[in-house]
Amino acid sequence: MPADRERSSPAPSWTRSRAIPTGAPLAAGEKGSKCRARGTRLPAVPRGLAVLFALSACTGAPAPAREVGDAPARRIVSQTILADEVLWALGPAAQARVVGVSALADDPRYSGVAGVWPPATPRRALTSEGLLALEPDLAIIASFTSPEVRELLASHGVRLLEFTRFTGFADYRAHVRRLAAVVEDPPAGERLLADLDARLARLAARRPAAPLAAISWGDGHAAAGGTSFDDIAEAAGLSNLAKEKGLEGHVPVALELMVSWDPPVIVIGCPAAEPDDPACPAAEAAVAALPGVRATAAARSGRIFAVPGRALASTGEGMARAAEILQDRLLAERP
Amino acid sequence: MTRTTWLAAAAIPLALLVSLGTGPGDIGLGEALGVIGRRVLGDDLGLRGAIVWDLRLPRALLAGLVGAALAAAGALCQGLFRNPMADPGVLGVSSGAALFAVVGLLFGLDRAGMWAIPVVAAVGAAAAMVLLLAAAGRQASLAVLLLAGVALGALCSALITVCQALASHQWDFGLKVVYWLMGSFEGRSWPHLSWAVPPCGLGLALALWLRRDLDALHLGSDAAASLGVDLARLRLLVVVAVGLLVGAATALTGVLAFVGLVAPHVARMSSGPGHRRLVPLAALVGASATILVDAIARSASGVVIPPGVITSLVGAPFFLWLLRRRGLRGLAG
Numbered sequence: 300m301p302a303d304r305e306r307s308s309p310a311p312s313w314t315r316s317r318a319i320p321t322g323a324p325l326a327a328g329e330k331g332s333k334c335r336a337r338g339t340r341l342p343a344v345p346r347g348l349a350v351l352f353a354l355s356a357c358t359g360a361p362a363p364a365r366e367v368g369d370a371p372a373r374r375i376v377s378q379t380i381l382a383d384e385v386l387w388a389l390g391p392a393a394q395a396r397v398v399g400v401s402a403l404a405d406d407p408r409y410s411g412v413a414g415v416w417p418p419a420t421p422r423r424a425l426t427s428e429g430l431l432a433l434e435p436d437l438a439i440i441a442s443f444t445s446p447e448v449r450e451l452l453a454s455h456g457v458r459l460l461e462f463t464r465f466t467g468f469a470d471y472r473a474h475v476r477r478l479a480a481v482v483e484d485p486p487a488g489e490r491l492l493a494d495l496d497a498r499l500a501r502l503a504a505r506r507p508a509a510p511l512a513a514i515s516w517g518d519g520h521a522a523a524g525g526t527s528f529d530d531i532a533e534a535a536g537l538s539n540l541a542k543e544k545g546l547e548g549h550v551p552v553a554l555e556l557m558v559s560w561d562p563p564v565i566v567i568g569c570p571a572a573e574p575d576d577p578a579c580p581a582a583e584a585a586v587a588a589l590p591g592v593r594a595t596a597a598a599r600s601g602r603i604f605a606v607p608g609r610a611l612a613s614t615g616e617g618m619a620r621a622a623e624i625l626q627d628r629l630l631a632e633r634p
Numbered sequence: 635m636t637r638t639t640w641l642a643a644a645a646i647p648l649a650l651l652v653s654l655g656t657g658p659g660d661i662g663l664g665e666a667l668g669v670i671g672r673r674v675l676g677d678d679l680g681l682r683g684a685i686v687w688d689l690r691l692p693r694a695l696l697a698g699l700v701g702a703a704l705a706a707a708g709a710l711c712q713g714l715f716r717n718p719m720a721d722p723g724v725l726g727v728s729s730g731a732a733l734f735a736v737v738g739l740l741f742g743l744d745r746a747g748m749w750a751i752p753v754v755a756a757v758g759a760a761a762a763m764v765l766l767l768a769a770a771g772r773q774a775s776l777a778v779l780l781l782a783g784v785a786l787g788a789l790c791s792a793l794i795t796v797c798q799a800l801a802s803h804q805w806d807f808g809l810k811v812v813y814w815l816m817g818s819f820e821g822r823s824w825p826h827l828s829w830a831v832p833p834c835g836l837g838l839a840l841a842l843w844l845r846r847d848l849d850a851l852h853l854g855s856d857a858a859a860s861l862g863v864d865l866a867r868l869r870l871l872v873v874v875a876v877g878l879l880v881g882a883a884t885a886l887t888g889v890l891a892f893v894g895l896v897a898p899h900v901a902r903m904s905s906g907p908g909h910r911r912l913v914p915l916a917a918l919v920g921a922s923a924t925i926l927v928d929a930i931a932r933s934a935s936g937v938v939i940p941p942g943v944i945t946s947l948v949g950a951p952f953f954l955w956l957l958r959r960r961g962l963r964g965l966a967g
Contacts, residue, residue, distance in 0.1 A: 553658050554821050558681065559659035570806075578745065589821050594680055608806075
């Protein structure tokens with residue numbers, strides 16, 4: 300699932316485990332000493348239950364997470380495409396601190412850095428052993444990282460960084476600054492954002508005077524207000540039709556409902572790295588062939604635009620790329 | 635036809651009217667009927683015409699056909715195995731269709747066009763049927779056939795899980811599989827209906843033709859044989875009919891649970907255990923129920939509720955109520 304579909308909490312969170320090394324002896328009065336306390340003699344089954352309860356107390360909940368701010372990290376393992384992309388874009392100093400990137404880093408359908416990270420940099424899925432073997436001091440985890448993996452990493456002293464808010468360029472800027480701080484190179488982050496601002500300024504200069512309403516639709520869902528598409532549409536010079544209908548987030552929109560809105564522009568994702576890939580026109584044709592779609596303004600005017608999924612679903616630099624692709628398609632219509 | 639059968643037949647147009655007047659496109663029944671009338675006369679009615687003619691009407695008709703197919707297949711399975719708990723999924727045909735559809739999605743065949751996954755799923759249903767017959771053998775007992783079907787279904791389900799595990803990093807694949815397995819009429823139109831008619835028509839014709847033999851089998855295998863029923867041929871034809879009906883339905887709309895199990899029981903409450911009346915009545919009940927389920931699914935504005943979920947939500951409690959009221963022996967008729 301693209302990260303920008305996860306909007307559960309308002310800000311990135313940093314956590315740090317208890318600083319108790321594995322195997323360290325427990326001081327008197329700590330949980331370990333309680334576990335060794337002996338009770339009165341009990342019959343077999345109740346005694347077994349008592350042992351189980353005692354063991355559960357020994358392995359109880361971890362200590363509360365501690366806020367540590369943007370502390371530097373020397374061995375970073377990334378488990379999100381956004382972090383894979385940003386850490387690469389921050390330059391050699393940041394790259395040197397990365398000991399592992401996500402398993403999706405090389406997938407051109409989703410990643411903007413496919414084939415870019417050196418082969419020597421391990422690609423790791425979200426397995427506890429695989430991540431721990433890299434001996435990271437910081438893991439950039441995903442919202443879908445299991446609680447078991449989080450707990451294990453935290454219990455081994457690995458700090459966890461999770462970005463939970465992905466609603467467009469403002470959140471992207473915040474994420475870039477966080478990561479630049481982690482690799483102790485804030486100027487690199489500002490350079491990255493200056494490049495982004497220049498691209499957005501170019502897009503703004505070419506924006507059509509009267510924005511067309513566009514719907515980003517696929518698999519019965521639309522990207523409404525508060526999604527990265529909202530910012531993409533605005534940057535390209537379009538308005539977000541689903542947002543204008545009062546919807547928020549990634550919401551189900553049935554085919555009939557979408558057709559009944561008669562969208563002037565339909566934006567879809569295509570499984571390709573670049574828009575000139577044959578998969579993109581094929582995706583446009585597939586949507587145009589859906590029942591009812593041929594009667595929409597978008598189909599009649601040839602404005603079903605396929606954008607590579609890695610740009611349209613991006614929560615990073617790809618958002619600007621998606622806006623550029625859409626604006627190029629709009630401007631190409633001008634006589 | 636009995637009075638009950640006529641009533642059940644009359645329920646289908648009523649369900650179609652409800653379905654035609656329902657949907658997020660804000661088009662009422664009167665306008666929808668007007669659009670259909672003008673479209674039949676050859677008028678091109680633009681966007682609202684497309685909503686009614688290309689979306690609602692073929693979708694409702696397909697829902698009816700699929701419901702009839704699943705219900706008739708359920709009646710056949712319950713008759714063949716003389717087991718009230720048998721449903722069309724018991725032979726593993728729908729699992730075979732689902733497995734091939736999931737593999738097709740895994741390899742991105744859905745991008746070839748909207749025909750691709752239904753075709754692949756239909757191949758899966760046929761392959762499962764052939765495998766079942768080969769595994770059970772032509773002279774196999776009903777118990778062997780039943781167990782072979784259950785094993786085949788379990789194998790297909792396991793392989794579907796393997797596919798999902800192997801491609802767990804492809805979020806879009808996972809989404810497509812989940813939606814497909816939940817069953818849906820979303821986006822189904824005239825081409826889907828035209829693909830469904832030949833296999834479902836043939837399967838329904840076979841089901842009607844086999845009614846008398848199933849009635850004889852209801853008396854027991856020995857009694858049926860003494861009445862001249864060729865049991866091996868009956869088994870083969872029932873498997874083929876169920877394969878056609880369930881394979882086509884599953885290939886085109888995904889997995890719709892409980893229709894094939896509950897509709898025959900509802901029909902049996904009126905028709906009694908005889909298959910001569912049960913099979914057509916079950917098909918009619920399944921058709922109107924599925925049309926209404928799809929209408930309910932579409933009426934929920936702002937959310938997409940898969941019809942397979944509604945059939946389970948309604949079907950499971952209803953079946954429990956039926957079980958409590960009549961008992962397992964009573965369900966068997």
